[in-house]
Amino acid sequence: MRHLLSTKDLSRDEAVAILDVAEDMADVAGREIKKLPALRGKTVVNLFFEDSTRTRISFEAAAKRLSADVINFSAKGSSVSKGESLKDTAQTLAAMGADAVVVRHQASGAPSVLAQSGWIDAGIVNAGDGTHEHPTQALLDAFTIRRRLHGASARGRDLDGVTVTIVGDILHSRVARSNVWLLSTLGAHVTFVAPATLVPIGIGDWPVTVGYDLDAAIAAKPDVVMMLRIQGERMNAAFFPTAREYARQWGLDDERLAKLPASSLVMHPGPMNRGLEISAKAADSAQSTVLEQVANGVSIRMAVLYLLLSGTTGEM
């Protein structure tokens, strides 16, 4: 693997291989010494143009557990605020000898520009670009689902026949996009439930079923319900009248939680708006995988960095 830009590029076997490597990485988290020497001497740069806590810390923890050196860069307080371009920033990092660059950018496609421009030779990992993709989030979601469903025998398996309902702001969600491609590659069936104003144009080409009624979706007993965050920072038009109305129509409240089969998983990529898209009871229930998703995120990012940075050619 040379770069990880989109889950659309991953074949079923590649995706399963990443999840399997992540299983081995997860074992390390249970040890007293949570460190592997595999990436000793490699430098990983976290290049974050957009605010993030969990993704950046997760990548940092992953790189450090593999013994790589980590440099954190956030646009705030850097030369970017003086007007430095992406090209100059990339070339500066290349001159400092970065082996991998983890990029989060508010513009869709920024990581693939870095990967294709020739400004920098390092492996590029997309950590969320605009409203495009967030591949490691989708991988950790798939990993979490696979672990909950198959337990210790999860290795080598895909998600054939699993039904996943993704609820909320599909229009702006890179998590939803990455999940659609990855989950359907792995054999799962994805359903979107959202207000009509938050469904993107051209969704007919996506391998999903679209619905507008959360109660009907829950009555269909999905294996997984994934609630998306209502992104306050992107709500710049009247997509729905009020937060209360959204919560009543499309929020996973206590009543809907009770109707959901006890075996169904409740997922959320975080950070949660408790009381808006998910109730506190749903977020803290035994069905909720929110904290597992965070823990699994480190394992997935270790796997991705390992596959990107070890080996001569990066071929698997």
Add this chain to the structure above:
Amino acid sequence: MTARLVLQSADITRALTRISHEILESNRGASDLVLLGIPTRGVVLARRLGEILDSIEPGSGTVGFLDVTMYRDDLAKNPTRAPSPTQIPAGGIDGKTVVLVDDVLYSGRTIRAALDALNDIGRPRAVRLAALVDRGHRELPIRADFVGKNLPTAASERINVRLLEVDGVDEVTIEGGEA
């Protein structure tokens, strides 16, 4: 290229039985023994040794496996290797006598990696090494405590260990080495 048969199924079983007795003898019994196989074929050999140990002294064959991929010194020089799972027996390895089990002992670099991996897992009382075949050409100061067969080879030759559980047949062959 012709392959020469060196060990047959019965030879392998005989060697493993002898190694089992040697392990018990050097450990003065079966207490605090942990066998750790190194994937892929070391795991199979460790399981077989465990069964033989159990048949000699019940309860002595505690078997696990130890993946050393992440600890190799040639990660940057070869195509990416997918790691295998590691499974340490429930009692851990602290204070135990750990016997590392591998199929072929060659440069000794795999064993160096295994020693580093053990270091991150715990502190065994002693670490021993059992190998089905010792083919020489060591590049590090490492030796085996228990050897199935010493096979002097040329570096250009190839040793193939095939085991029933992985390859469908039990045999050790030598290939190549025209020079």
